[in-house]
Amino acid sequence: MIDFTMPSLGADMEAATLMAWKIAPGDTVHRGDVVAEVETDKGLIEIEVFHHGVVEELVAHIGQKLPVGAVLARLRETAPATTTPAPPAALPTTTPPAPVAAAPAPAPPADSPATSAASSTVPPAPAATHTRVSPLARKVAATLGIDLATVTGSGPGGAIERADVERAAAHAAAASASPQAADPASPATATTPAAAPDLSADHPDAATAMRRAIAAAVSKSNREIPHYHLATRIDMTRARAWLEAENARRPITDRLLPAAVLLAAVARALKDHPDLNAAWIGDSLVRRDAVHINFAIATRHGGLISPAVLDVQSKSVDAIMTALNDLIPRAKAGRLRSSELSEGTITVTSLGDLGVETVFGVIYPPQVALIGFGRLSEEPWAENGGLFVRPVIHATLAGDHRATDGRTGARFLESLNRLLQHPESL
Amino acid sequence: MTEADLKAAIIECLAPIAPEADPARLDPEANIRESLDIDSYDFLQFLIALSRRLGIEVPEADYARLASMKGLLAYLGARLQFPEKN
Numbered sequence: 001m002i003d004f005t006m007p008s009l010g011a012d013m014e015a016a017t018l019m020a021w022k023i024a025p026g027d028t029v030h031r032g033d034v035v036a037e038v039e040t041d042k043g044l045i046e047i048e049v050f051h052h053g054v055v056e057e058l059v060a061h062i063g064q065k066l067p068v069g070a071v072l073a074r075l076r077e078t079a080p081a082t083t084t085p086a087p088p089a090a091l092p093t094t095t096p097p098a099p100v101a102a103a104p105a106p107a108p109p110a111d112s113p114a115t116s117a118a119s120s121t122v123p124p125a126p127a128a129t130h131t132r133v134s135p136l137a138r139k140v141a142a143t144l145g146i147d148l149a150t151v152t153g154s155g156p157g158g159a160i161e162r163a164d165v166e167r168a169a170a171h172a173a174a175a176s177a178s179p180q181a182a183d184p185a186s187p188a189t190a191t192t193p194a195a196a197p198d199l200s201a202d203h204p205d206a207a208t209a210m211r212r213a214i215a216a217a218v219s220k221s222n223r224e225i226p227h228y229h230l231a232t233r234i235d236m237t238r239a240r241a242w243l244e245a246e247n248a249r250r251p252i253t254d255r256l257l258p259a260a261v262l263l264a265a266v267a268r269a270l271k272d273h274p275d276l277n278a279a280w281i282g283d284s285l286v287r288r289d290a291v292h293i294n295f296a297i298a299t300r301h302g303g304l305i306s307p308a309v310l311d312v313q314s315k316s317v318d319a320i321m322t323a324l325n326d327l328i329p330r331a332k333a334g335r336l337r338s339s340e341l342s343e344g345t346i347t348v349t350s351l352g353d354l355g356v357e358t359v360f361g362v363i364y365p366p367q368v369a370l371i372g373f374g375r376l377s378e379e380p381w382a383e384n385g386g387l388f389v390r391p392v393i394h395a396t397l398a399g400d401h402r403a404t405d406g407r408t409g410a411r412f413l414e415s416l417n418r419l420l421q422h423p424e425s426l
Numbered sequence: 427m428t429e430a431d432l433k434a435a436i437i438e439c440l441a442p443i444a445p446e447a448d449p450a451r452l453d454p455e456a457n458i459r460e461s462l463d464i465d466s467y468d469f470l471q472f473l474i475a476l477s478r479r480l481g482i483e484v485p486e487a488d489y490a491r492l493a494s495m496k497g498l499l500a501y502l503g504a505r506l507q508f509p510e511k512n
Binding site for chain 2: 244247248251252253255257258259297298300324328353
């Protein structure tokens with residue numbers, strides 16, 4: 001049996017209210033199916049399931065406000081037809097990384113958050129050295145930053161399986177969503193998801209709630225991530241000319257926005273600098289294969305939301321534009337899917353529309369980099385002893401100095417520049 | 427189409443993009459993207475709506491002429507009146 005739990009939709013989320021079920025007991029679900037809708041500070045989000053299985057029981061009730069990690073439903077897992085292991089990137093990887101607080105506060109054992117305060121006193125470390133761990137579970141644990149010593153196995157002979165690790169991760173996320181969790185001196189409250197502050201005590205309007213959510217994420221970033229910042233100017237003569245020529249021969253409905261070209265260039269450049277497309281979890285860098293780019297979009301409520309454009313590494317400029325045409329209106333209307341809020345591997349903020357020249361970004365944890373683009377404007381440009389007026393964009397990189405050095409960031413920006421000189425090859 | 431009709435059509439196309447604003451009370455000289463907080467994506471949606479409503483596709487090179495309500499009325503009015511010249 002699998003507990004299907006409230007996913008973390010980003011480091012800034014603590015709880016969400018269940019608004020609708022899309023499934024009923026007895027239904028068969030597949031990985032990626034939308035199974036529920038929840039209301040968060042970021043609007044209405046469609047929650048996807050990460051397992052194949054049959055719905056046994058709906059645990060949560062419509063209207064109930066639930067912390068991250070709370071059980072929503074129980075599924076009976078059925079073997080996926082091909083038994084392909086889920087790629088690590090498909091897991092809810094941006095759950096607030098437990099390891100920050102995990103060393104002293106072991107994640108509660110599976111299934112019983114309510115009793116875990118007592119059971120967490122069981123010394124977990126010796127068990128782990130003798131416990132069998134499936135290779136997939138080991139891989140998932142590494143990806144999620146879960147110490148296997150804190151995981152209780154439910155397989156044959158207590159073997160740790162993938163579902164056990166995911167359960168532990170969900171509980172750890174729930175624990176670290178509570179401010180008390182960070183305090184190793186109070187393990188009792190840390191392991192009780194119910195101890196999370198009750199945000200429903202007051203009823204801030206949506207904008208206030210969103211502001212608070214952003215405040216939590218950027219505070220965590222500023223507290224934990226030693227940023228370095230790099231900036232470069234990129235000559236956009238060729239990219240702009242290519243875009244204008246493309247758009248001139250397209251019907252208006254198929255026109256490309258500069259953002260599609262910039263996102264394509266970022267994804268291509270990351271191929272050569274994979275350390276920037278990664279997460280800092282525990283004490284190590286975990287690279288991501290897929291490039292899911294969180295792209296900052298202004299909502300009509302005055303906030304900024306950054307859902308992910310998924311799999312940009314394998315999308316053409318046209319496909320990226322198609323994805324943006326799907327994503328942007330849903331973001332503005334507050335109708336995003338859970339994967340779009342939880343899967344991002346890097347963030348791009350483009351504030352050029354607001355006339356800003358240079359963006360000095362704040363990294364979204366546990367990501368390790370943020371790319372900023374300012375406005376495209378004409379500037380004096382010296383080259384080969386001559387002075388010209390060129391369309392120029394200021395590109396910046398905010399990097400997590402624990403994960404990479406300025407040298408990596410500098411090389412990335414140079415790759416980005418080179419790629420934008422050949423827009424037709426993107 | 428009179429100028430009043432054209433203005434009504436423009437406002438109709440702006441409404442879904444800036445629902446909480448009142449485009450009818452815009453300063454005719456003001457930059458609509460700034461005063462209605464329209465980003466480049468929304469601006470493109472506005473132009474797509476205009477093309478459906480008026481049958482006019484605005485080339486990218488002419489975007490700068492559409493900055494204000496006054497500019498929109500002048501540009502679109504001319505295109506409607508003399509379609510072959512544009």
